[in-house]
Each structure stands twice: as C-alpha cells, then as structure tokens.
Amino acid sequence: MRKFHKSNLFLLSVCSMTMVISAGCVQQKPLEKLGLITTTGYDMEGENQIKGTAVVQKFDPMTKSATKMITSFAKTSKGLRQQSNLQSNQKLVTGQLRSVVYSRELAKKGIIQLVDSLNRDASIGNMVYLTVADKTASEILEIETNNKGRLNLGTYMYNLIKQNVEGEQIISPTLHEFNHNYYDIGKDPVLPILKVKKNDVIIAGVGLFKGDHLVDELKHGDLFYLKILIDKYKAGTKEMGYTTDQLKKIMIKNENYTKKPIYSKIYVSIDNIQSRTKIELVDKKNLRFRVDVDLDSRVLEMTEALDLGKTASVKFLEKKLDTSMKKRIEGLLIRFKELGIDPIGLGNEYEAHLRGKPITQEEWDRKYKDVTFDVHVKNTIERTGVVD
Amino acid sequence: MKVNLYPKEGLLVNAFLVLFFINATQTGVGIVGLPRIVYMAAKHDAWISVFLGGGLSAVVLAMMVLMLKKYDSADLYGIQVDVLGKWLGNAMNIFYMLYMTISFFVILMNYIEIVQVWIFPDLPTWQIAIPLILLTIYAVNGGIRIIVGVAFFSVIGTIWLIFVLIVPMQYADPKNLLPLLNTDLKHIVNGVYKTSLSLMGFELLMFLYPYVKEKKKVFLYSQLGNLYTTILFTLITMISITFFAENGLARTIWPVFSMYKIVRLPNLERFEFIGVSFWMLVIMPNMCCYLWAASKGFKRIINWKQNHGIWVLGLLVFVGSFFIKARYQMNEVTDFVAKLGFFSAFCYPVLLSVLVLVKKWFLRRKKASAEVS
Numbered sequence: 001m002r003k004f005h006k007s008n009l010f011l012l013s014v015c016s017m018t019m020v021i022s023a024g025c026v027q028q029k030p031l032e033k034l035g036l037i038t039t040t041g042y043d044m045e046g047e048n049q050i051k052g053t054a055v056v057q058k059f060d061p062m063t064k065s066a067t068k069m070i071t072s073f074a075k076t077s078k079g080l081r082q083q084s085n086l087q088s089n090q091k092l093v094t095g096q097l098r099s100v101v102y103s104r105e106l107a108k109k110g111i112i113q114l115v116d117s118l119n120r121d122a123s124i125g126n127m128v129y130l131t132v133a134d135k136t137a138s139e140i141l142e143i144e145t146n147n148k149g150r151l152n153l154g155t156y157m158y159n160l161i162k163q164n165v166e167g168e169q170i171i172s173p174t175l176h177e178f179n180h181n182y183y184d185i186g187k188d189p190v191l192p193i194l195k196v197k198k199n200d201v202i203i204a205g206v207g208l209f210k211g212d213h214l215v216d217e218l219k220h221g222d223l224f225y226l227k228i229l230i231d232k233y234k235a236g237t238k239e240m241g242y243t244t245d246q247l248k249k250i251m252i253k254n255e256n257y258t259k260k261p262i263y264s265k266i267y268v269s270i271d272n273i274q275s276r277t278k279i280e281l282v283d284k285k286n287l288r289f290r291v292d293v294d295l296d297s298r299v300l301e302m303t304e305a306l307d308l309g310k311t312a313s314v315k316f317l318e319k320k321l322d323t324s325m326k327k328r329i330e331g332l333l334i335r336f337k338e339l340g341i342d343p344i345g346l347g348n349e350y351e352a353h354l355r356g357k358p359i360t361q362e363e364w365d366r367k368y369k370d371v372t373f374d375v376h377v378k379n380t381i382e383r384t385g386v387v388d
Numbered sequence: 389m390k391v392n393l394y395p396k397e398g399l400l401v402n403a404f405l406v407l408f409f410i411n412a413t414q415t416g417v418g419i420v421g422l423p424r425i426v427y428m429a430a431k432h433d434a435w436i437s438v439f440l441g442g443g444l445s446a447v448v449l450a451m452m453v454l455m456l457k458k459y460d461s462a463d464l465y466g467i468q469v470d471v472l473g474k475w476l477g478n479a480m481n482i483f484y485m486l487y488m489t490i491s492f493f494v495i496l497m498n499y500i501e502i503v504q505v506w507i508f509p510d511l512p513t514w515q516i517a518i519p520l521i522l523l524t525i526y527a528v529n530g531g532i533r534i535i536v537g538v539a540f541f542s543v544i545g546t547i548w549l550i551f552v553l554i555v556p557m558q559y560a561d562p563k564n565l566l567p568l569l570n571t572d573l574k575h576i577v578n579g580v581y582k583t584s585l586s587l588m589g590f591e592l593l594m595f596l597y598p599y600v601k602e603k604k605k606v607f608l609y610s611q612l613g614n615l616y617t618t619i620l621f622t623l624i625t626m627i628s629i630t631f632f633a634e635n636g637l638a639r640t641i642w643p644v645f646s647m648y649k650i651v652r653l654p655n656l657e658r659f660e661f662i663g664v665s666f667w668m669l670v671i672m673p674n675m676c677c678y679l680w681a682a683s684k685g686f687k688r689i690i691n692w693k694q695n696h697g698i699w700v701l702g703l704l705v706f707v708g709s710f711f712i713k714a715r716y717q718m719n720e721v722t723d724f725v726a727k728l729g730f731f732s733a734f735c736y737p738v739l740l741s742v743l744v745l746v747k748k749w750f751l752r753r754k755k756a757s758a759e760v761s
Contacts, residue, residue: 007529007695008526008529008530011525011529012526013524013527014522015519015522015523015526018518018522019519020518022511022515022516022518022519024512025510026511027510029529067524070550095657095658096657120658122506122509124503125649125652125657125658126646126649126650127650127652174648176559176650177559179633179636180559180561180631180636181631181633182633182636183632183634183635183639184633184634184635184636185634185635187633241659272607345563348561348563348564351563351566352563352566352567353516353566353567353568354570355567356568356570358431358570358634
C-alpha cells in the first residue's frame, strides 16, 4: 500500500471546502420567494410594443389565492419580465413555463422573435406548448381572474393540450416541434387555436403557419385529415355523413326505425382508427406525390340500421368511406398548395430525393405551386362491435 | 535524458485499461458541440465525416503504436530527443507540453461556459475553476494508476447517458439523412478535419505507453477504444441530424444538451441539469490526463519534481481563465486549439513515426552491413 501523503489529504480537504463554499455563493432560490410563471400571453399593443400577460403560481402559505395575473408592457419579452417583477412581491422565474399564447394579430405578423427568445433562454424547457389565441392572449389569461384564481390556468391549459395530444385530437405543439418545422425548409408549423367559451378556455381549431406567421386555420372536421397526413392514428375516432341515397343499397329495409328517420342524413361513426400514411415522390420531374393512406377501424355507431352482416355491404361501406375521405384529403392538399403552406412536409420528401445542390426556401416555394397529388385511401373495417 | 522509462512494477497498469483511457480522453467537451460543427461543414452527411474522422484517428493511432513498439519502453519525450536530437527534441517537448496545457485549459473553459449557460448564469468563472483545477491536481498527484482509474470510472459511470438519447430519437425524422452522400468530397473532408478537436486525446497514449504492463496488447486495446469512440460519435451525430431541422442544428451551440432538454422525468422537469453535472465526470479524465502528461515534461526535461510541475501548470491555467470573458473569445481559442490539435495529434505523430521507422531501418542496415564487412 502506498502511504497516503499529507499533501493529498490537504488537497482533498481544500477541494471539498471550495466546493461547499462555492455552492453557497450561487444565487439562492427558495421556493416561497419565487413566483413561477406557468403561462404567458403576448399581444400587440400599438406600435413597437407588446403587451405581456402572465399567470404566476405562488407558494405563499399566507395568501388564499395561489395564482396571480400580471400584465405589463415592453418592447421585448425579457423586458416584460422586468416590468412584471415590479408588480410582484416574489421573484418571477420561467423554469415552470408550460404554455405560451400568442394573439392572432401577433401570429399573423410573425412570432419568431418571441419564440427565439424562448429558445435562447436555457431555463425554459423544450416541451413548452405554443398556442394561438382566437382574439387576444390577454382575453384568455383573464379567465384566471374571472375564476378568482381557482382554475390554476397554467396547469389547466397545459393539461387541456396534453390530454388532447394524447387523445389524438390535435398535433403536438411543443416548442421543439415548432422549431423543427420552422427551421426545416420543407415543412411548416401548426399550432392549436384557443378560444374563450364563457369562463373556460377551449381548443377551437388549428392554425396553419407559413414560416412563422399564421395564414389559415382548420376547424374540427379537417383536423382529422390533417393529423392523418402529418402523423398517424393509434386509436382515432371520426364520424362520416352520407345522404340516404348513397347508402340505400346496404340499408336494412324492414327495420322499425328506418320508417321515421331522425336525421336527414346517415352518420357512421368509426373508431379505433389505426392509420398509416406514406407520402412518396413518384415523379421527381413533374413533382407528382403519391399519398397512400391506410386506415383500419371498427364501426361502432350509425344513425340508420345498416346491414353490416354481409361481406359485400361492409366492402360497400369501405368503398364509400374511401371515396369521401379521398375527396377531403385532396381538397386539403390543394388548399395547402394554394396558400403555399406545407404542414405535411412534402418539401422534406422532395429534398430527400434531391441530389446535388440543396434547395432553398424560395426555390421550394416556387416549385410547390406545380405539385400534383395522387391520393389513395384504403379503409378496412375490421369489426362492427358486438353485433353484426 | 534517458529515452526509455522503466517505472516500478507497482506503477504499471493493465493493457485492457488502455481501451478506457483512449475512450475517456477522446470523449470530452468536444462531442457536446461536435454534431453542429461538422454539420456546418458537411451538411446532412456529417455523420459520414465523423465516421471517417474516426477511421483517420485509427490510422494515426496505429502509426503511433508502431512507433512506440520500435522502442522498448519510451514515451514521446524520450523519443523526440532520440530522433530529433537534444535541442530540437527538447524544443518539441516544450511545444507539446504547451499544447497539452492549452488543451487542458480549453476543456476546462468550455465546461465552465456550459455550466454558466445551462445551470448557473451568475456563477463567476474562477469559482468553478478553483475546485475543478484542485480536483484535477488532486487526482494527478495520485499518479498514473489513479488517473487511469478515473478514466475507467468515467467511461463506466457515464455509459448510461447514451441510452437517454433514445427519448430524442422518438422525435427524429430519419428523412433528414437522405439523400445519402449528397455532399461533395471537399466538404466531407472539411468535416473530417472539423471532427479532429473532438477526437483529440488519443495522442496521450504516447505518454502512457511505458506504464502499460502487457505492451503487446496495446495495439488491440487502443484500436478498440478508438472504435468505441467512433461508433459513439457517429451515432450521436446521426441522432442530432435527425432530431434537429436543417437550419436548427446549425444554430444550436450544444446539440447534445439541447437534446437532453426534451427528456422529462416525473420528478425532474429538466434532464439537462443532470446531463451537465454528469459531464464533469466525462471531462475529468481529459483534464487529468492532459495535466499529467504535461507535468511529466517537467520531470523528463529539466528533472524537476513532477509534483511542482502540476502546481505550476494548474496556476497557469487558473490565471489564464481570467482572460476569457465572452463566447466569441472562447470560440477563437477553441478554433486555435482545434488547429493546433490537428497538427499535434494527427499530423505530427505520423511524421514522427515515419522518422522513427526510417531511422531504425537505417540503423539496422548500417549494423547489418557492418556485420557483413
């Protein structure tokens, strides 16, 4: 055994001492003295000025209301934080920021300068949800005061979005995904649009972005097709409407309730949808994309009795679903093309086949106008519930 | 100065530890920023550059071992004096010492910058520098066996950090890698060059060699260590390219930590805090090995006590840490060291080994012809 040198012992003690001492030198942040900003909203206010609204979570045992809303005006988002600090008895920190709301006006003008400030700040996580307000952001955050701080809006909004992302209703709008799609040449971001309904906040639709500015929005019905194209479903749900004529062939004639139809149309609800989408560039020269959508589902509800016991009628229904879905998907793709937005990432697919010089954003924008599509939808109804 | 170095039996290390030594010295602050730096040079084919860079270092490493094997048990200090003569050899020795001290400095400063950016923005540089330098001095004071032990512990203790990257892989878009081999040769080669800063460290084998017990196995284990590093770096670069958007990666200074940002545990919101803290374990063997090899020079060249050399260099680095304030200064110094490293770790050992081989061949021929006549 080597003898343990005295100098080593000395070194070891100095080492540990400096570590202990320097640990105390860092600015301390006791929880009771902090106000955690859980959500912030940004609005345009006049010229060259933004209005920031923040919901602050407090850990003060003395006060009843656990949250507080702070409004301030500044030129930059960090300036807003300083202004907000003047209105708070606790130091405001952003480590627990869960969601950010941008007003529609701001989103239309572009939000990258505000998103960039989130990126630069190491204390802000990558999984913050970005959203767009239907009108103003302050309107949404004011719900907190209207509810007298009982709602805990920061967590509420976070869970609202998280629950719907996990339930496959909307596309995940995290900061990371926004960045990825923004900085990618062949893809554009999408963010959910929030709306006030009475004293509550709801998801009203999805905003489609061109780069960093809001161009268009999709309502509930089209969201399904957008999600099919961008993502995949593991257990989705969709209702499809048909006129009585369209499905006459497979209706059960002598069933009682067909005599007095409740609805003027027939609705079929399919759920447990598992979708797979393959987007392929089949013709590089003429920019022809082939979109293959495969859906496996089960029928769980229909507003008219349909004869789903027979193979032929199930096949017939599948065909009907195919054609109507195909129409909607094609409509959506053409709408994107006309607006010049590419939320699906067709540009990426094109780039992956492009040899030689990489494409620039302008080049792709020009090329995107000439893109054509070949949509193929294939539905498979695997089950019809516990009855035929 | 004696060319060969015969340490006591008790100071020798097992050959398989060379694997950990090579891997630990190569993996350091470089890999945190590597994907971005190579991406800027070779675009989405960056991972090919990194892989080729690993191949290049394998070749250089093989040449080094070949050179070392020509001697019985020599280190670089001895070899340089043997080949280049007393004056030039010692000048090169001092150059190498300086290079290793600067490398130590750059590793330290880069890590301090990471800590300041990611965790403690208001922590002064000297406050992190003191404990880190003292810790290094403490480890180096313990001798080569302790240092190799630190290297072993560092590799084993941080291996799990790789598996954490499975989480960002779920957000990856493999299409970013296509089309394969689209970047022209010039840019790929440039990428290989940019990889050099991160792969630096294996040149320290030339100082460890006298201390390895089974000298025959050095070649095998050094190559395995380098192979492991190459695979690791290529994998990390590949994940970064697919995880970030094309313009996003070029903007991210520390892609590896940015990827850790996405990991979220139920009781820990931000995983990068753990990542940055654990990175101290990753850079520890780097700093120890460089300081050890540099301070060894004091003993070999001017026959000082190595112990004193350690303190002198430690103090030098500490004083140096006051001169760097901003990110752009850091960039300049890092770029300078990358150039220096490319010369001292990649070009120079090859040159030297060629010289050694020629010299030995020449001597053998002379000897043979003397015997014949």
